[in-house]
Amino acid sequence: MKCSVCGAPAQVEVRRRNRAFCAEHYREWFVRETRRNIKRHRMIRPQDRLLAAVSGGKDSLVLWSVLSQLGYEAVGLHIQLGIGDYSRRALETTRVFAAAHGLELIVVDVRESFGLTIPELARATGRAACSGCGLSKRYLMNRVAEDEGFNVVATGHNLDDEAATLLGNVSHWQLDALVRQGPMLAERPGLARRIKPLYTFTEREVAAYAFLAGISYQHEECLHAEGAKSLLYKELLNRLETRMPGTKQVFLDQYLKKVQPALRDHSGEAEVELRRCERCGSVTTGAVCAHCKLWDRAYARAKKRHLLPPEAGFDPQPKLHFLTRAEP
C-alpha cells in the first residue's frame, strides 16, 4: 500500500476515507483534520482560556500535543482518582509528558480534596465506580475551569467514544442525552464550553498518531472499565466497521446532521434554567448539585461504617497543585 500523498510505503490506512499515508503525511493529515474540526465548530476563539483534561491515556495526550502544535496554550488538568498503581502511573506519565513538552499542569487529588478515593466513594455509595468517577471528573473539570478563569475545557473523546455513546443512548432512547450529545457544548454562565477536537478520529487512528509521534502514554486499562458497556458498544461498532468501513462516522455524522436538529425542534423544552448549588456554588439545575448530593451521601454512609471519623464533613472546595513548566 502506498501513501496517497507521496507514493512512499504507507504506514496507516484510513479505509473510511479510502486513503493511506506514510508516517510524515499521516501526522500532517491528523493535525490538519484537528484544526478543521476546531474551525468548523468554532470550538476555540480569540481570548479563550483553554483547559485540557489529561488522564495520561493516548487520547488526552495526543489532544494536548496537537493543540500545542496548533499554537493553542492549553493548561493540563489531571485528576488523581486514587485507583492504586493505575492512578499513580497515570500521574507519572502525565507529569513526564508535561515536563518534556514544557506544558503547565494542574493536578487535583480526589482523596486529598474530598476525603475518599474513587473506589472508596463507590463502596460508600454502593454505586458503580465509573458512575461516581464520571460525575466527579465532570464536576472538577468545570469547577477548576471556573475557579481558575478558563472558559473552555477540551477532552480527548474520539469517534469510537462518541459513536458508542450514541449507540448507548439510542438503544435506551435517552432523549435528554441525545439532544445534548455533540462535539461542542456551548458555554453558559458558570459552565465552561466543552469541546472534543478529536471526535472525528477512530481510536485506532489516535493510537496510530501517538505511536508515530513518539507519544508515550498509559496503555493499561482501568480495572473498573472491565465489562463496561462502552467497551461492548465499541466492539460491536468495530465489527460493523470492519465489514463496512465508515459506519461509525456515518452513524455519528448523520445523527448530528439529520436527527438531532429535529429532536431539538420537537423536544418542546426551553433551555433549562440554571442556578447556583447551595453547598458549593457551582452551576446546577436543583438546589444542591449532583456532585454534592453524591458526596454528602457517601460521607453519611462512610461514617456509619467507620470509614471516616464522626466529625468529618464534606468540603466541596478542590485542592489544586500547580506544576509549572520548570518543574519536572
Add this chain to the structure above:
Amino acid sequence: MKVVLRTPQKETRQLEGPLTVAEMLKELGIDPEGVIVARGSDLLTPDARLDDADEVEVIQAISGGAK
C-alpha cells in the same frame, strides 16, 4: 514470526510465515479495527507481508470506562 500482543496484557505468540498483517490478525482472532500493528518503529498496513524472521507488536487501541 514472533508476535507480541499488548491487548493490553503482554503475551507472546509464534506464527508461521509468510503472512500478511490481515491474515495474521485473522489467525489470532483479532478485529483489525481495534488494534495497530508495529514492526520496530514502523506501523504496518493490512497488506504488509510478514516473514518468519519478523517480530511484530499488536497494540490494543480501544479503551473503556468514564472519560
